[in-house]
Amino acid sequence: MGEKLLAPGECYDHLLAYLQRFHAIDRSTLDQLIPFLEIRRFDKKKTLVGQGEIDQYLNIVIRGLVRKYIPQSKKGEVTLQLATEGHFVQSEISFHHRVPSDVVIETLEPTTLVSIQYHQLKQAYDTIPSMEQLGEAVIMQMFIKKDARYFEQLNKTTRERFLEYIQNHPHMLQRVPQKILASYLNIKPETFSRLKHLLLQRR
Numbered sequence: 001m002g003e004k005l006l007a008p009g010e011c012y013d014h015l016l017a018y019l020q021r022f023h024a025i026d027r028s029t030l031d032q033l034i035p036f037l038e039i040r041r042f043d044k045k046k047t048l049v050g051q052g053e054i055d056q057y058l059n060i061v062i063r064g065l066v067r068k069y070i071p072q073s074k075k076g077e078v079t080l081q082l083a084t085e086g087h088f089v090q091s092e093i094s095f096h097h098r099v100p101s102d103v104v105i106e107t108l109e110p111t112t113l114v115s116i117q118y119h120q121l122k123q124a125y126d127t128i129p130s131m132e133q134l135g136e137a138v139i140m141q142m143f144i145k146k147d148a149r150y151f152e153q154l155n156k157t158t159r160e161r162f163l164e165y166i167q168n169h170p171h172m173l174q175r176v177p178q179k180i181l182a183s184y185l186n187i188k189p190e191t192f193s194r195l196k197h198l199l200l201q202r203r
Helices: 008-019 027-036 092-097 118-127 131-155 158-168 178-184 189-202
Strands: 038-042 047-049 057-063 066-070 078-083 104-107 111-117
Touching: 008 027, 008 057, 008 111, 027 118, 038 057, 057 118, 066 178, 078 178, 111 118, 118 131, 131 158, 158 189, 178 189
Parallel strands: none
Antiparallel strands: 038 111, 047 104, 057 111, 066 078, 066 104
């Protein structure tokens, strides 16, 4: 039997806690924002954005797991993001520039999102005084995380990347198929399997 669905109030309580990691937002500000938001629920393996579609939503994961990837015929799929609870996920270029998406976004687990459509986000910026500061804080953190991940992939060995990720996110070995996790860490599947086997032997 699956987990009980979160009620709207619970979803927004989680949202407030997640947003407070980026900016000092209070409950009254969230209450102003709620009319612009949507709670969206999806089963496992549902496509949120297909390649060539324009992404209409900025999302934050309240419960579940979402994958963003580039389909590539020669190299296989390249996983760009694994978004768990509290993470933002979108096709950034598509959403902000209103152009077809180069990436696919899909759920890997039954997932609950709090989402805002592009035109609603614009209205929220015009209506809520502190929204601009919140938006800037979120965007800054997203860029910092992207840069940190990029430099980590450049500066660390395959083994170091694997061990650090598993130490920091041990639950992901159970939540994410091995092939997808290998793709996200830019590790060949056979190398990932060998490193995982060595790790399990040590435990």
